[in-house]
Amino acid sequence: MNETPVRGAAPAALISAPGSGSGKSMITAALARLHRNAGRDVRVFKYGPDYLDPMVLERASGNPVYQLHPWMTGMAECRWRLASAAAEADLVLVEGSMGLFDGDPCSADLAATAGLPVVPVIDASGMGQTFGAVALGLDLYRDDVCLSGVIANRTGSPGHGKMLADSLPERMPLLGAVQRNASLHVPDRHLGLVQAGEVADLDERLDAAAEVLREAGLDTLPATVELASEPLPAPPRLLEGLRIAVARDAAFAFIYRANLELLAAMGAEITEFSPLTDQTLPDCDALWLPGGYPELHARQLADNLPMLLAIRAHHAEGKPILAECGGLMACMDTLTDDDGNGHRMLGLLPGEAVMAGKLTGLGLQSLTLPSGELRGHTFHHSRLETTLEPAARTVRNRTGTAGEAVYRNGTLTASYYHAYFPSAPEAAAALFRGAALEDLDHA
Structure with a gap:
């Protein structure tokens, strides 16, 4: 077993939302593709036990995607995977599950324990100044969770985006206002997204979605985060030759x-x-x-x-x-x-x-x-x-x-x-x- 601690520093963020259906899965995938297309090594993780989102995220980033969850995978593994990614990659993203504070443990627990800044994706369709109240509520709900900015999704026009930006407190920037676009949609069925291999034009959709995010100003890297972990023990060779x-x-x-x-x-x-x-x-x-x-x-x-x-x-x-x-x-x-x-x-x-x-x-x-x-x-x-x-x-x-x-x-x-x-x-x-x-x- 290698007993050397793992340390890394890379721009990183946990992409979350007030709740399911806000569009965070495709925003995360489009961010990964945007930075991959810029020549960066992007590593993406999925919070929780989801199988389908990681299929799309792997296609978007070009790298393997692993699950992170303090209870299911264990916090030691979460730390090790994040630190290992930060030691090698140019960008580390984690897609949260449901709403930021939903579940026990929730996505916010991982962010707080691992030291990841949070970027919520808020569905702004049919919303004006209340956008700022929702963002502020997410920011103030827990002292140990840090919001580094907000992404407005499904906006109607540049004017709508400016209204949303003006509703936020000065300390909380609007990182981008993403207008409604068909490329930011992947078909779904009863268990979630359609499997990535079943979407014939998925790469074209991801490239188009990445361009939508670039036009919204989301091509800037998040802040660099230092991540460290003790190494994981090597598993026993109990299946030798099986x-x-x-x-x-x-x-x-x-x-x-x-x-x-x-x-x-x-x-x-x-x-x-x-x-x-x-x-x-x-x-x-x-x-x-x-x-x-x-x-x-x-x-x-x-x-x-x-x-x-x-x-x-x-x-x-x-x-x-x-x-x-x-x-x-x-x-x-x-x-x-x-x-x-x-x-x-x-x-x-x-x-x-x-x-x-x-x-x-x-x-x-x-x-x-x-x-x-x-x-x-x-x-x-x-x-x-x-x-x-x-x-x-x-x-x-x-x-x-x-x-x-x-x-x-x-x-x-x-x-x-x-x-x-x-x-x-x-x-x-x-x-x-x-x-x-x-x-x-x-x-």
Whole structure:
């Protein structure tokens, strides 16, 4: 293990908002693309467990995007990732989650602890002088949070932008007034933004959005921040030589980059495959079916009988499978889509997954195993109809009550719960080696 502390200094800011829907995701992406196009090395992070925003942010910045969250990833990892980025990059941006003070912990907690200045994006459509009151309220709400300026989004004209600037106190500059523009919109669906790979003209949109921000005067770098961290310990080599096949395509794409890197750092050999188009599994000792949108591709999944048979054979051979959310849905006998059409799935768990047309699970949760407490989250719009009793349940972080069911069938562990593997490397390794499956009965 390298025991040398990590130190770096770079312009940095946490981009937040008074609430969801203010446009901070595309503003952050456009800022990243603006400075990347200027030749700068830009590193972007996403606060919280979101999978979809990081896909767009990676395309915008040209660099990997990692999640930061004091509870889920741990503050030590937050500090290390930020300091490592500041030591190498020309600009560090963090996109917040929901509103600045929403959640426990909230985006403001990360900003205060890490020493990041905050730049709120405020939707100014239909707003005049009240803009200043909203900005001032965000600034005064907590003494340990520093606003370095404000971005007005969706303004109607240059005159509107001047009105907003005049409403702010002298100590709080309006960094830019961004007028309404179609390039600052990416289509979304029930779980959030459409996946970056599905937007054919995404790069053109990002370049156009970057130009909109440049015209609004947002090409100036934020203040330089010094960031430091102790090094993280090297993970144990508990997966030495283990071959893990990871489903990854349009139906299964909700994967934390840090999860894959941890598995590799513990010695695993990672191979990706597509349940949609491949007809055989790679040679593997364990299988990971992550979350995604299997409901949008259910017919194609059902029609790929060779792949269904290959995964069933993997399970019949007693090899471990971890199925999360969309992966769980694919393990059922049937998946019923939004149109009410039923599609046969893997049949590794009895019953069906049914699209509910509304949010049915949300929030940070943890799963305690003898080898550690895996932290993560849940977010889904479907429900299960099954006679199978859970082998265990997660615990909701906010209330301490029972959360998502965790199901077992032999070597299969399946749940709507998404785990962040670095929160408990030993527990994650045990799931892929099969050791934790037996322990779930006693968890």
